[in-house]
Amino acid sequence: xxxxxxxxxxxxxxxxxxxxxxxxxxxxxxxxxxxxxxxxxxxxxxxxxxxxxxxxxxxxxxxxxxxxxxxxxxxxxxxxxxxxxxxxxxxxxxxxxxxxxxxxxxxxxxxxxxxxxxxxxxxxxxxxxxxxxxxxxxxxxxxxxxxxxxxxxxxxxxxxxxxxxxxxxxxxxxxxxxxxxxxxxxxxxxxxxxxxxxxxxxxxxxxxxxxxxxxxx
Amino acid sequence: xxxxxxxxxxxxxxxxxxxxxxxxxxxxxxxxxxxxxxxxxxxxxxxxxxxxxxxxxxxxxxxxxxxxxxxxxxxxxxxxxxxxxxxxxxxxxxxxxxxxxxxxxxxxxxxxxxxxxxxxxxxxxxxxxxxxxxxxxxxxxxxxxxxxxxxxxxxxxxxxxxxxxxxxxxxxxxxxxxxxxxxxxxxxxxxxxxxxxxxxxxxxxxxxxxxxxxxxxxxxxxxxxxxxxxxxxxxxxxxxxxxxxxxxxxxxxxxxxxxxxxxxxxxxxxxxxxxxxxxxxxxxxxxxxxxxxxxxxxxxxxxxxxxxxxxxxxxxxxxxxxxxxxxxxxxxxxxxxxxxxxxxxxxxxxxxxxxxxxxxxxxxxxxxxxxxxxxxxxxxxxxxxxxxxxxxxxxxxxxxxxxxxxxxxxxxxxxxxxxxxxxxxxxxxxxxxxxxxxxxxxxxxxxxxxxxxxxxxxxxxxxxxxxxxxxxxxxxxxxxxxxxxxxxxxxxxxxxxxxxxxxxxxxxxxxxxxxxxxxxxxxxxxxxxxxxxxxxxxxxxxxxxxxxxxxxxxxxxxxxxxxxx
Numbered sequence: 133x134x135x136x137x138x139x140x141x142x143x144x145x146x147x148x149x150x151x152x153x154x155x156x157x158x159x160x161x162x163x164x165x166x167x168x169x170x171x172x173x174x175x176x177x178x179x180x181x182x183x184x185x186x187x188x189x190x191x192x193x194x195x196x197x198x199x200x201x202x203x204x205x206x207x208x209x210x211x212x213x214x215x216x217x218x219x220x221x222x223x224x225x226x227x228x229x230x231x232x233x234x235x236x237x238x239x240x241x242x243x244x245x246x247x248x249x250x251x252x253x254x255x256x257x258x259x260x261x262x263x264x265x266x267x268x269x270x271x272x273x274x275x276x277x278x279x280x281x282x283x284x285x286x287x288x289x290x291x292x293x294x295x296x297x298x299x300x301x302x303x304x305x306x307x308x309x310x311x312x313x314x315x316x317x318x319x320x321x322x323x324x325x326x327x328x329x330x331x332x333x334x335x336x337x338x339x340x341x342x343x344x345x346x347x348x349x
Numbered sequence: 350x351x352x353x354x355x356x357x358x359x360x361x362x363x364x365x366x367x368x369x370x371x372x373x374x375x376x377x378x379x380x381x382x383x384x385x386x387x388x389x390x391x392x393x394x395x396x397x398x399x400x401x402x403x404x405x406x407x408x409x410x411x412x413x414x415x416x417x418x419x420x421x422x423x424x425x426x427x428x429x430x431x432x433x434x435x436x437x438x439x440x441x442x443x444x445x446x447x448x449x450x451x452x453x454x455x456x457x458x459x460x461x462x463x464x465x466x467x468x469x470x471x472x473x474x475x476x477x478x479x480x481x482x483x484x485x486x487x488x489x490x491x492x493x494x495x496x497x498x499x500x501x502x503x504x505x506x507x508x509x510x511x512x513x514x515x516x517x518x519x520x521x522x523x524x525x526x527x528x529x530x531x532x533x534x535x536x537x538x539x540x541x542x543x544x545x546x547x548x549x550x551x552x553x554x555x556x557x558x559x560x561x562x563x564x565x566x567x568x569x570x571x572x573x574x575x576x577x578x579x580x581x582x583x584x585x586x587x588x589x590x591x592x593x594x595x596x597x598x599x600x601x602x603x604x605x606x607x608x609x610x611x612x613x614x615x616x617x618x619x620x621x622x623x624x625x626x627x628x629x630x631x632x633x634x635x636x637x638x639x640x641x642x643x644x645x646x647x648x649x650x651x652x653x654x655x656x657x658x659x660x661x662x663x664x665x666x667x668x669x670x671x672x673x674x675x676x677x678x679x680x681x682x683x684x685x686x687x688x689x690x691x692x693x694x695x696x697x698x699x700x701x702x703x704x705x706x707x708x709x710x711x712x713x714x715x716x717x718x719x720x721x722x723x724x725x726x727x728x729x730x731x732x733x734x735x736x737x738x739x740x741x742x743x744x745x746x747x748x749x750x751x752x753x754x755x756x757x758x759x760x761x762x763x764x765x766x767x768x769x770x771x772x773x774x775x776x777x778x779x780x781x782x783x784x785x786x787x788x789x790x791x792x793x794x795x796x797x798x799x800x801x802x803x804x805x806x807x808x809x810x811x812x813x814x815x816x817x818x819x820x821x822x823x824x825x826x827x828x829x830x831x832x833x834x835x836x837x838x839x840x841x842x843x844x845x846x847x848x849x850x851x852x853x854x855x856x857x858x859x860x861x862x863x864x865x866x867x868x869x870x871x872x873x874x875x876x877x878x879x880x881x882x883x884x885x886x887x888x889x890x891x892x893x894x895x896x897x898x899x900x901x902x903x904x905x906x907x908x909x910x911x912x913x914x
Contacts, residue, residue: 158842179844201848201893
């Protein structure tokens, strides 16, 4: 449990996906999860809940992507969706000013509920329709910066920018998790004390006593 | 003749001297003696052994402390002994007590045979009895000390073993510390008992046999007294297997007769604490107002009618009090264990939390694989929650009564609504009723969801919700294919935007307000490891859909108006 370094660990991150109905968040996340190698990542819940396994700089990462409903009438229970999230992907349609306003509302709520623990990504989707753009690049990027979020441009249709977006998000979430670990002392205990947020799980059975020192015989 | 007299006098003097010595010895010794006596009395709940019954015998010695344990206590010890599965041996002190008891009996027999004229012989007998008993106790105490030292050494050795196992690097968290102590206790227990070894060996032989895991857990569950030595915490108390049998029987009945009727709260269970608690809750009188509001809503759809305002306030206070109670119970359930000693069954159930799991994992390393862990958790949950759940849900239903009523009102108003009316995309259900041959869209999911209230184990309920959502996705896929027969099939899968309206429709059709409370309880008691995954997502979606259904009746405005936003 204590020994063995970080090599044997797997990070488990929860990411919520927010955005209005027709901004294309479903296509975006489907692109990301089914694009490579196989389509086994699609669970029986289709695009509403997706998982993806990654290997980033030698560390294993399990992503759980929670899609949320864009419709206003389901927002009453928004907070229970994004509690304990490590990251949030907020999608707007670059041709739809209104959808960008909605993103701003979510940012406010997320910061209020989760503070700075959560890594925010603001994503302008549909850059293949750049000629109809209604949200300027400068405006979006400066807004993102002002709220401590990162801004990305994607096109689900052309499969552009999506891989980068999630890779970047994972790296940021790992940094946050590691910082938190350091804060707790080298503890990094896998069990309940760490609450639901960052879960660091040993994914190897621990039957073998962690190497090195005197074996218990 | 003189010689005889002299001899007599000398013997008398000797006896006096001895008596004086023993007096001095006694007054010098008391701390030791009382320590040894209390040592023996602290074993099990034997109380102070000096009782009047023995004063009579000791009157001439004038001793403060009797070297005997009173017979009633002795008896108790013996019965405890015979019940004790571990066949614990007597401690040296207890052994000495037993011996002294015999000595005393002999002494009394001899005393009875003496004629009144033999007073000095009586004294002599008394004195020698005292001496012997004292010696017995002193010897016993020495042996006890030696034994204690040995135990201490063993403990240290085991502790080292535990330290090695946890390969402490640098600072330890309090939790790790606790685990280490727990592990030491487990090791100690295993030294004295055989069954853990047998299980371990068996499991090592059949590594892949998952039935062994559940076997082990159910073996641990009943009246096993591991606890008394493990960390002083016992999960031994009777979690009454017969009770869970009863409940299972109930469950079977319901299943056979009418699987879809609401399960009424069953009061047969013995969780007195909770029972008592529930009766306490009954002081919150429904005084009709709740029902009134309900029927008013039925006809007027206006929850804020003036005359009811005041009553509403009172109700609100009550609800608040109830909510506080509920919070306290839930909190207790999560943390309690620590001080459960004599608190009754409820606290035993609370062991369910991580503590019992980690205890299992510590004691049986081979259980520490993902699969076994899940199984372990499921078995533990089933064992402990099954008898508890109906009482818990009754409590949750009290607290969430208003929400359930709101759900019911919506249900009555919109029970036979079409999926399109709650915002389900037209592609995702067949508009032609004939296509479904007499049933309605998503019926299979509705049927599945109705089964939720029958299960009594949180884990299984959660699985039921997951199955419901999967069925929804499968149905949606089928319905879409119906629409896309001619056109080129698009591959877009359904996301939350589609899922939630369908789920709301399914919840509405389930006609089961109790779902509101069930889900609230699930949220509290599901192991947090599950909340990040698919199960957690499904539960969250279900709660979201339920909240939407509850809000439906507060005005048509919420209905499909913002369908497109």
